[in-house]
Structure formats: structure tokens, C-alpha cells
Amino acid sequence: MANRDDDFQPVEFAKKWQKKWEKEGIYKTPIKVDPKKKFYCLDMFPYPSGVGLHVGHVEGYTATDIYSRYMRMRRFQVLHPIGWDAFGLPAENYAIKTGIHPRETTEKAIQTFIEQIKSLGLSYDWGREIGTHRPDYYKWTQWFFLLLYKKGLAYKKTAPVNWCPSCQTVLANEQVIDGKCERCDTEVSQKDMDQWFFKITDYADRLLKDLDKIDWPESTKEGQRNWIGRSEGAIIKFSIFNFQFSNSNEEGYVEVFTTRPDTVFGATYLVLAPEHPLVNKITTEKHKPAVEKYQQAAKKKTALQRSALEKDKTGVFTGAYAINPVNGKKIPIWIADYVMMTYGTGAIMAVPAHDQRDLEFALKYGLEIIEVVAPKVAKYIVIEKSLEGNVERMLAKYGQVRIIKEDKDWGKFFEVNVTYDKEGALIEFLKANLLKDSEDGGAWYADSVGTTNKVVFRGKVFNVLHKQDLEDFKEYARSTGVPEDQFVEPQAYVEDGVNINSDFLNRMETPKTKEIIIQWLEDKKVGKKQAAYKLRDWLISRQRYWGAPIPIIYCTKCGSEDKPAIVPVPEKDLPVKLPEDVDFKPTGESPLKYSKKFHKVTCPVCGARGEGVVWRESDTMDTFVDSSWYFFRFTDPKNDKEFASKQAIKTWMPVDLYVGGAEHTVLHLLYSRFFTKVLKDAGYIDFDEPFMKLRHQGLILAEDGRKMSKRWGNVINPDDEIKKFGADTVRMYEMFMGPLKDAKPWSTAGERGVYRFLKKVWLLHQKVTDRKPDQTEERMIHKLIAYTSKGIETLSMNTVIARFMEFVNHYSKEKEIPLSVWKRFLLIMAPFAPHITEELWNQIGGKFSIHQQKWPDHDPKMIKDDQIEIAVAFNDKTRGTITIEAGSDQETVWQMIQHQAKFAKYITSQPKKIIFVKDRIINILI
């Protein structure tokens, strides 16, 4: 049969084969699995949005599809499932607008997704499809909640939460971006509410440590590390001057967390967060009004105001004092909103000389500044014209001198590196010998990177240790006509160094000092070593309808009217189904609250019932709870006795390859790891990381280089592309665009190029012959097989496709292609372009299906050439190439070169030296 241009109907035969694949069920997950040959290849399951599949989905899904198909051909048993992360706000918001039930819109969207995915020829096992919104799924989401509750990892507390006034719901910290709701960009405010939390903080250390054992992108691991935010330090107790807790005889104290216990001698005041519970107890009568006013104001501030944009530090004095445990010094206690209640102990010891924030605060309010760490070496910059005589020689007495630049007006600029013990002498010397106020700028300055609280200017040294000093300095500088923007603002010295003004710590160097002071604090029982984390417990309550209900019942009979007992729904009563009789309008409370049916319940413990006596929790769970365990469900999706059987989990987990967008760096990936660890501790599984190997797909940008967006009208819809060029083109083009992880712009012209390539493949069929391949051809296909295998395994599909193109270009120029070579080529291209290869396989009488064939072998011996072309360089410049026998030695190659006329002109004399790298290069130095 002669394939011609006109016969190339990729869209048509794609449909034909898709139908046949489905009918024959060739992508069903195998039942008998050899544990050593299992492969779990997972995509991040999509939220079934009404817009349908995006080209970004196609990229990730194609990559895992190729991988799965390849592994199947390598005779691995592959689990490659898909499902729907179906709960969530968009469907509910749509319901609020239109009154259409979220389940209806969601199921419809799922149908669209299924059709789209099928039209791409992705090899999912549809028998394992799951949806988080279906009761047989969320039954187990609720089961997980109960498991966490049983293990003491789910708890309820009143807490200030992030409240989005527009979505009328609580947000997790992770969902607040720059103080705004990640979904609607509305500014988030603080609100006290009764909320359910998962105690992920219990797992902070393990979540951090276990990152070392998984193969994930470094950036993603780093993202998680930052999010967990572990810092080593100490807790130090400062007793409160003349104060006792009212309910005991114990002396009152404040605990602070610090990462710099070595600077404790420089602690000149304490700062508590405005909402710190001690504040009201210690504030003196005189200061109460100001303190309360400040607390009120702080409470009103949004997260946005309180953080980044609010640079100016504010605070008020409480009237109370604390005692610094290392020197007995009486220091004031302030409150300020630059201290967060949610981190550390909600209180700090302020060391203004060595913390930028404390320094700004201290300068503003005139608080004491004591330097306790000096840099081992300070840098001073002195200008030549500011001194008389040999400046370099004079300065050399005080430290290492280096010329950093020369200026025709000012002369040389010297940098003096002075050790801390000589710094005082240098300053004295400069004070005494500087030319003062001379017209041409007898000025000099010191930019002492270390002790920058000193500003040295025109022969005067300003020790900016107090607010007044700074003002004095500015005043003086201004009077000399220096523009305001030239002023050096004092910088706290935050680096390591040598302790000064620190009694028994003096002359010790920083990392060591920390150990010593911590030991001292522990001995005196006024402090201890401690790590602090940025990670906070995971708030999972949502005042929303379209989510899994929290399986909790409140009973006033088991508890009391004031404090109803929390009664978990017994497992046998799961799932707690979403009620139908609801109104979707957001009120700030869950719509479930207004469902009569839903609320009517009998206490499973005491059997009490009745309105206001027994009722259900009406909040639903954050959708991230649904997606924190779905990968387990895929191993056993129909099980109604367990979330998944031990056997199924043992067979398939952990996931061998997980591909998805980088936007889930912290949320989903961290929560899934947390759930996995909880399951391990509860004895359900025996591993503690769910995803062994993770890769991200990059963003696909529009043709104009911008993000695809309805607003710009530059969105590429995969459906349109499939209709125009066929699924194989779309798949292969997306793989050919560039490395999977990179962001890259779409190019319709580039897509056409891939289409042309596939057409060439199609036409190659005419040239198939029974002739046996010769040695060169045999080598070529062996190399291609080896390259393709490796390329798929490293997910560098783009270079594999480039090799395919080279191969096809080669045979397009030949008269014929041997059948045995052609067959193997079709086999290795099958994972990339499943439809066209199936069609061509069929045309040469191959057994159905090509996708069930074995991956062709390659002989490692065959991929090494025996004739090799190497570069010939003279004096480092490549002047040509020479074909040699593989493994030839230097002498042989050199002889050959001397016999070739084209190199003769370069050989002007005996070589001084010859550099020879076997089978690579020969470089002759003349």
C-alpha cells in the first residue's frame, strides 16, 4: 500500500483506535503484580473546572502517559489512574449566582474532562476513576478526620483566623497571599472563631528531615523547608520586676525566644506581642489607657497593614520592668506589633545593636543600645585627601590596607581592615589627625560595616547609640550642606563576631558563644535550647457547602449547655452526607447550618436528641484534606471496608513518579506527606513518604509570551488543536517545546513543524522493504532505542523527538527502510504518538496492539561505533576532523594526521606537546 499525503487523516484514525483500545480494555491495571516490577505513575488530579482542560494539563499528562506506556512495554505492571479534585469554591460560587447545584456543574465538567482526556489518547485505567465529591470517597475523608481526632491530631479552638469578607469564609495561612485572599484578591481581616485544626506542627521535624530521602526538585524542597521554617535558638526566662502571678506565689516571668542567646548582655528591653496574655496582667495603672488603645488598634489592622507595607515600627511601654538574668539589669517591657504572637513565645528580648528591627525601634523611642558583638574585622574607608602624609603607611599600623579606587578629586580610597582589638586606636588616630572641614573635601568617612552605629563624618565621630546621637549627627551633616539622601542610616551588626561588653562571654567567637551561654542558662535554670518553627497548625474548617462535612456531633447532655461535648460520628455511620435542602447564599456560617434534616441527629453516646440539645458540626473540610490521601484510594478505589486495603497499598505505594505544577509546592505536597506520616504512626503503612520522585511541568505561555488568559484573548484550547492536527501532533508538540519544567511560549508554527514530521513518518511507510538492515542501519536503530529509553526515563522528551526527526530525515532521503528497522522505530515512537504508530503497525500486519508489544532491546556493543570522527586542533584551534578506529592511541592518530595533506600547513615544526583524549580530541601544540 502506498501512503500518500491525502491519506494522512490523523484525526480520523485517532478516533478509530481510541474506540478499539477502550473496547479491548488494553490499559486496565494488571491484577497480578510482581512487587519488583510495579510502577505507580501519578498525575496531580485536576479540579474539574467548567473551562475544561488546559494545555498545561496536557503537557504533564502526556509526559506521564509516555512514561507509563514505556514502562508497560518494558513489562512493568503500571498503575496510571486519574480522578477529580471535585470539591471547592468555584462550583459553589457558581451555584450562588445561578442556583444550579454544584454537583450538577461538577459532574458536567467531569464529563467534559473525560472526553477531552480520551481524545488525547491518554492511557488511564478508567476503572479506577475517583471523585472527591462522591459519598463513597468522602466517607473516607471523614474517616481520616476521625483517625486524626483519635490520635489527638485534630482539635478545636477559638482562634483569630484569616477571614475573607468577600468569600465569607476562613482561609488557611497558605491561602493568604500578601494579606489578600488568593481566590478573590480581597483584603483579609482577622476574626475570632471556633475552628478545627490539624496538628501538623507535631510533624514539623520529620517533615523537614525526610526531605533528604526523596527525589524532588531542589526548589520545591527548599520551599517546604522555608515554610516549615525551623530556627535553632533558646528560650530565656526574664523575671518580671516586683510582680507575682495573682493565683500563685510564683514570681512572674516572661519567656522569650531568640536565635541569638549570645547577645543576651545586649538585651536592653523586652517586647511582647500586643495580644500576649501577660500584657494585661503586668501593665501598670498609669500605662493602661495607652496600652489598651494600642491593643485595639493592632487588632483592627489587617495582616497586610501589619506586615510588609508597615515599615515604621510602633509600640508602647507597659510600665513594667524585667530583670535580665545574666546581669540583673532592670529593663523596660514594651508591646509592639512587630512581634508576632504566633511565632516563638510571642515575646522577644530586644538587642538593638544586633537586630535591625530592634535598632529602629530603639532609635525611635530612645531606648538603650549596647553593643555586645564586634566584627572580627571591621572595614573602614578612608580617603587620601583627608590626612596629611603617607596615608597608606599610617593606616597600615592599624590593619590591612587595600586601595579600592582612585578618584582624581579625592585621591585614593583606602579600605582598612581592622581587628576589633585595634578599632578603638584607629578611631582615636583618625580623630586626632583628620583635616577638618577643608574646602575641597578634607572629609573622610568610615563605613564601618561592623559597628555601623558609629557614623564618622568630616572628622567627627558620632556614636549613634541613642536617638539624640542620630539627630545630632544629622544636624551636623545638614549644616555642612550634605544632601539628606547621603546620610548613612545606622545598621545593626547582625553577623557573627567576637563578644564584647559581655562579662564571662567576652572575647569568645560567635558560634561557640551560643553553646556556652545556653549551657549557662540551663545550669541556672533560666533558659534552654529550643527550636522555633514558622509552620502553624492547619486550619481545616470552612463555612461552606461544597466540601466534606466534618463528622462531629455536639451533645449538651454528654457535656453541658455551656460546653457541649464533642462526639465523633461512629465509623459505621459514615459518610455524613451533604444535605440537599440548603441555600447557597453565603452568610458567614456554613449553609449546612440551615438544613433541618442535616441538623436532626441522635447522640451516638447517650441517645439524646432535639433541637438545641444535639446537633451536627456544620462546617466542611478544606479541600486540601480531600487531596491529601487520594493517591492511596487509587490503589483500591472501590473498597467500602477500608480507605484502601493493606494489600493494595503494599502492592502499589509509594508513588514512583508524580508530575504536576509547581504551584502546589507547599500546600498539597506538605499535607500529603503529613497524612502519610500519620498513617505510618497509626500502623496502617510501613513507609513515610508518599511520592518518591516528583517533577513539575512548567507554565505554558501564550504565543505573545504572556500568561494565557481570557482577558488577553490569547488562550490556546487543546480541543481546537486536536481537531486541527490530531492528538499525536498536540502531544508531541507539547513534548518538543522544551524541558518539561521550564516555562515556555506556545508556537503555532512550531506545532505545524511537528505535524509535518508526523506526515513524513506516514509517508515513510511506502519505503518499507524486506531487505535485511546492514551494519550501519542496525547501529543506528540500536542507538536510537538506547537514547529513547534514557530520554524517557529522564523526562527529556524534547531531545528524543529531535532524534526521531533526524532518523526520519535520514530515511526520507533513502530509497527504502528495512522492515525490521521500521518496526522497531514504530515501537519506540508508540508512547509519544500512540495513534499514528498503531495505524502504521496495523498496516505492516503487526499484532494488535502496538502498545502491548515488548520494548525493543538494544545491544550495548552496537551503540559504540568502531570508526569515530574526532577533532584535530592545532594550538587549541580546531582545524578539522579525522576518522579513526575507535580506541586508537595517540601515536597512531598523530601518524595519520601527518599523512593528511589538509593538515600539512599547520605542521610548521616539531610539536612541543600533544594532548590526546581517546576518541575525543587531539590537540597539537606547535
Added chain:
RNA sequence: GCCGCGGUGGCGGAAUUGGCAGACGCGCAGGACUUAAAAUCCUGUGGCCGUUAGGCUGUGCGGGUUCGACUCCCGCCCGCGGCACCA
């Protein structure tokens, strides 16, 4: 500010991890086929000089190591992503 990633032709991107920079594709230019267009095929294509042979130069910038650097080291510049008053 801190952390992470990156910077190679007109464009997307290759480069066996220190050994012929620019594979493959797009675009562009010239040519073939055609009444014409599309499709297809052939040739060329980093820059500069040269009619050719060839020469010089070239991987963000400045240094260094090396026979040899896109690749390793030091110092910068720019872009992207994340975190951000975290003590």
C-alpha cells in the same frame, strides 16, 4: 532583604557533564514543481572580513584555573519564582 532557579542565533531550545558551541524545530532568504497559490522538495542561514580557499570573533559582564571553559572557581549585572517585621 533572604532563599531557590536561570541568562547560549531573529525565536523555542541542543551540547555525551571539561573536549568540533548552536543538534532538532520554527522563522527567514534563494531555488525546483505549479498558469497561480497551497502542499512538498532542494540549498543556505550566529556575527564580521573574503569572489573562493579560508581567517577573525562569539554562550549576560569582569577576572581566574586549564593544553582546552557554555560547563569549574572568585567578583558583579539582569530576569523569573517563592518567602518576608519569623526574633
